[in-house]
Amino acid sequence: MKKKTFSLSKTIVVTLSRSLIWFIASFALIACTNTSKTSDNYAFASTINSALIFAEKQSLLMAEKYKDQEGKLPQTYANGNDVSSDSRWWCSGFFPGSLWYIYENSLNPDVLKYAQLYTDRIEREKYTTDNHDVGFMIYCSFGNGYRLTKNRHYEEVMLTAAKSLSTRYRPKVGLIRSWDHNTEQWQYPVIIDNIMNLELLLWAAEYSGDTSFKAIALSHADKTMQHHFRPDYSSYHVVSYDTITGIPHLRQTHQGFSDESSWSRGQAWGLYGYTYLYRETKNERYLQQAVEIANYLINHPNMPEDYIPYWDYNSPDIPDTYRDVSAAAIMASALVELSEYAEKDRAQKYRQVVETQIKTLASSTYTANLGENGCFILKHSVGAYPLKSEVDVPLTYADYYYLEALTRLKKRI
Template sequence: MRLLLLSLVFCLASCQSGQKKKETATAQVLNGKSVAFDLNGAIEDCESQLEIAVPKLTDLSKHPRLIETNETEWKEIPNGRLVWTSGFYPGILWYMYEITKDEKWKQEAIKRTEVFEDFKTITEHHDIGFMMFPAYGNGYLFGDKKEYKDILLTSANSLASRFNPKVGTIRSWSNKMHPRWQQHITIIDNMLNLELLFWSAKNGGDKSHYDIAVKHAETTMEHHFRDDYTSWHVVEYDSLNGKVLNKHTKQGLHDDSRWSRGQAWGIYGYTLMYRETKDKKFLDFAQKIADKYLELLPEDYIPHWDFDIDTTKDDDRDASAAAIVASGLLELSTYMEDEALQNKYYNAALNMLTSLSSEKYSGVGKADSFLLHSTGAKSLGHEIDVALIYADYYYIEALDRLKKMNSVN
């Protein structure tokens, strides 16, 4: 069955030699039409975009964060202990090396990764997972940089230090950073940082990291989701007894709205949980979140920045959410025993990638990014209809996953 072959993708470091690779993968229907996704073409476009952008990004004290509306070049911001996006650019370079095996991308990735080793001691917030694993984790996995192991283990210890056993989650933000909330804050985004803890538990780190990740996911599953399997963004807990105090948003339309990237973090996060634990409750939950998300999508499979906006007045999309979900659904499809469900999630992911690579959303010929039309925080008045570095990261991750899946088909 395809399930057995696809599942190997996430267990093996490299694909078996001599297996035939597909150049395209066919999606079912997009906007009422049968379409084919040109995987090799999408990868070539990404590489050509990096060829344009990398020579411009020479200041190692900064990283590309966004391309403003109607601009063409990346706006760089200083690397800093409170800047959660710093790991995505080196992560992109590691993926390009993994896909092409071109040594120049490995050398560029090393150069961009090793400038923030000191971030391994960050305990001020939860984003150390986002900052360190795409860079040092991918370097360890794809670049055979075994010397990164201790950096990753220290990073995991730093993240684990924010776990509150009375609450059952890792504290995401400090109250000084976000004074609206006075006690223990956890955001749905935090699900992605659990990968660092699982990696640590398997690679010589504290075995409690596994238990912390599982408990965080269980608590989040209990309190962060509505009956319809959509997610709140922020949950505030009493630090002493774990009681839920408030359910709010920071980047969504309003406190009770369905912020699309929040739903994306959930789909990806609970798929990750099943990969690492093989606990069927996490697989079942990932499916329920994914099914609800797919119900809410417009025809082109790219969500609006919040599912509850008035689309007669606001058409801003979030390509970053689509890229995250596409990557997550590709993996989710490999865990389905039923072929119809395999195809459901696989084809949905292909439809997302087809739209993202299309003239409407691609940055090719228009800007230095892979993708356009992401929304970072419209409710806060910034990063509206822009290119975002993490949209590009999850897009190239999805392409890498699809390439590996095709190579074992």
């Protein structure tokens, strides 16, 4: 036990030293790049760098904790207990993806070692054909790893995963099927989360030259735009399609307050999805969709002043109900990118919203103390409130999109 404690302490000391150097260098670079920046900009840059430094320390503790637990990955922390999963859980790719973002910012070889270790634990999911989450699993882990290292083996994993995901597409319906359960109620269910998995297919089309991947992705994106969204640009969670006609027979919000309510994480998935779809295709209809979703969220009467959404925008218990940090993190990351594409006034508003979100998330209200919170970075996310699943707990995808937002901001400041 003493030997293990010494080893962990040594890791923290080394990380602290490396992080201090990283912070000083980063801040000096920011200061030298543009002396006309205001003190507020300097302060925000400092917030970003401090958040990344803390994330590295906290995530190394997490990585140490699970390194000898073969095949295990962090899932959440509830009632004082660690909750882990194997690669089959839909969130399995987020922790290795978080490590890749941390490595991108610090170039710490210890982080690289763990990013590779935990990414390897996901590889078997490249053969997953029984759900749509293979995109989350593989692209967040292997996708980021390939982006940073150009490891050729990672290419093969992603291409195989894209082929697996494509098996869930049925031309008659024009969408990728999400779930295979609850067949008494759903014929061909598609959830808004599925929009996030198309990025893997678009990568595969570009890499392989096989245009069928892109055709599937764009068909899914267009049909989702047509059938998932209400006139005000809020979205349903689940749309089930008739397998014969390809027309929706049921629209629901399975994880929200009611079928007609706006479940906050679902709205964030849509915003993020159509933002990257515009990036990859330059099709104006996707940009317009992302802008309209952003306007709906930012101007929603139940959006708090700090832009950390309640778990559902239509919860009757507002303001005395839970916030969902995961929805805020996804929204922040999407808005950072969308601000690059939107016209000037909108872009400025998006940046103001993101700055408010990041400052709030980086505060003690939502950021854990070192070594606490099961070694997750952020607190207070909500998985599925109506199902009483993962309510007011840390979640890997909240940390992942928070780190992605910080990384994107750091490159733009």
